[in-house]
Amino acid sequence: MDWDRPSKRVRELMQRGAKMVLDAPEDPPLDELNKATLTPEYMQTVAGDPLLAEAVRQSNRSNRLHWAAANISHPGEPVQPNLGPESLTIARYLIRRGLDESTAVDAYRIGQNVAWRAWMQIAFALTSDFDELRELLDVSARSIASFIDATVAGIYHQLQIERDELTRGSHAEHREIVALILDGAPITRQHAETRLGYRLGQRHTAAVIWGDQSNTNLADLDRAVEAMARNANGRRPLSVLAGAATRWMWLPGSDGPDLAGVASAVSQLPGVRIAVGPTAAGIEGFRRSHFDAITTQRMVVRLGSTQRVVSFTDVELIALITADPERADRFIKHALGDFESADDELQRTVFTFVREQCNASRAAARLFTHRNTLLRRLARADELLPQPLKDASVHVAVALEALRWRGATNQPSLAAAVGGAVRRPRSAG
Secondary structure, eight states: OOOOOOOHHHHHHHHHHHHHHHHOSSOHHHHHHHHHHHOSGGGHHHHTSHHHHHHHHHHHHHHHHHHHHHHHHSTTSOOOOOOSHHHHHHHHHHHHTTOOHHHHHHHHHHHHHHHHHHHHHHHHHHOOOHHHHHHHHHHHHHHHHHHHHHHHHHHHHHHHHHHHHHHHSSHHHHHHHHHHHHTTOSOOHHHHHHHHTSOSSSEEEEEEEEEOSTTOOHHHHHHHHHHHHGGGTTSOOEEEEEETTEEEEEEESSSOOOHHHHHHHHTTSTTEEEEEEEEEEHHHHHHHHHHHHHHHHHHHHHHTOOOSEEEHHHHHHHHHHTSSHHHHHHHHHHHHGGGGGSOHHHHHHHHHHHHTTTOHHHHHHHHTSOHHHHHHHHHHHHHHSSSOGGGSHHHHHHHHHHHHTSSOOOSOOSGGGGOGGGOOOSBOO
16 A cells, blocks of 8 residues: 655644553543454354453454554554464464454454544544644544554464464364264264274363463463373373363363362463363263363353362352353342442451351351451341341352452352252262
8 A cells, every 4th residue: 555654743643642542541442342343243153252252352452552552653654463462362263263264354344443433533632623634534544444454464364374283283183073072963982082082981070271361371271281181190181272272171080180289280370270170971971071161161251250270069059140240240239238348358257157057166266266256247247238147148158159259269169158959069970
């Protein structure tokens, strides 16, 4: 594209506008951009995958800041394509999810339209001079369009590379066989075992290992796989490359992995997360444990929990409750009332009291506090709760656990605290 350098005045205006983009304390245009990108019906495959949706959000933010920064340093000049890690991660995710290049192109074109509308609002705020505004809009339109065209071309090239790498190795074959098993397709166990090199008739524990940051070192994912594999007692696990930053894994054995040991290993791997399904038997157990691990992963991502290694056994109840976020919010507010905003110490006291089957002496001992101190805290909690704790301990326990899974939690599960109705077995099948 031929590029005529804009006037000095328009370069100044573009630089001022770009600074407004970077200096904005809040970014409604970015929220609008994310919503517009992920809302269309044909983008629901992307929106329904928490990792891919987050990668799209990170890419949107990166593109916006990249263009603005370029127009601060060299206003009105062509902007180089953004082929940083956020953009290239999109290519890896799309190909390894089985999506085609058009999905990436559609996402970028939607983003271009939203970015243009947001920039026009800035442009009209920068000048009311007709000639200045006409030149500013003309230069801006060409700048945004050429930037997106160049970025899409680079992403398209990366998509081709990723597709070639995926189809050349055994990853594609393993992924294909696993997909058939998970879909319940009529494939014989013997044929599947031969292709995978893995026995399907045994007991196994599924895991999803993923990176939750755009710059997660992919080698760290392989190290996490190795940490899980050390629990196989010499038997061969199955690992499948499910995405650019995702591994699916099945670990043979009746006991399940040592999650404390795995968590210790993963703590040294920035951005790596593991969701673990229950131990179950046979092909049906192969499927069930995997789907439960996927449910665990999605719940962790949805609630923003920072816990690194999470098992389905710990979150089964919370996953059910929080599947509908709006209903979960209403349940928490109804059960906790003003106690939802109580300080951590008071919430931890009630958490521990319920976990100890509402036994004040045991709860006080676990909290290393005097029994009378604990009772005073419980009395304060009753003042904040809509109903006395003794009349609503089950609901309070469940709501409090759901609340604790938002953001971060290292607390033990309340599953045992709310009675036998919600006790969960360690394994299934």
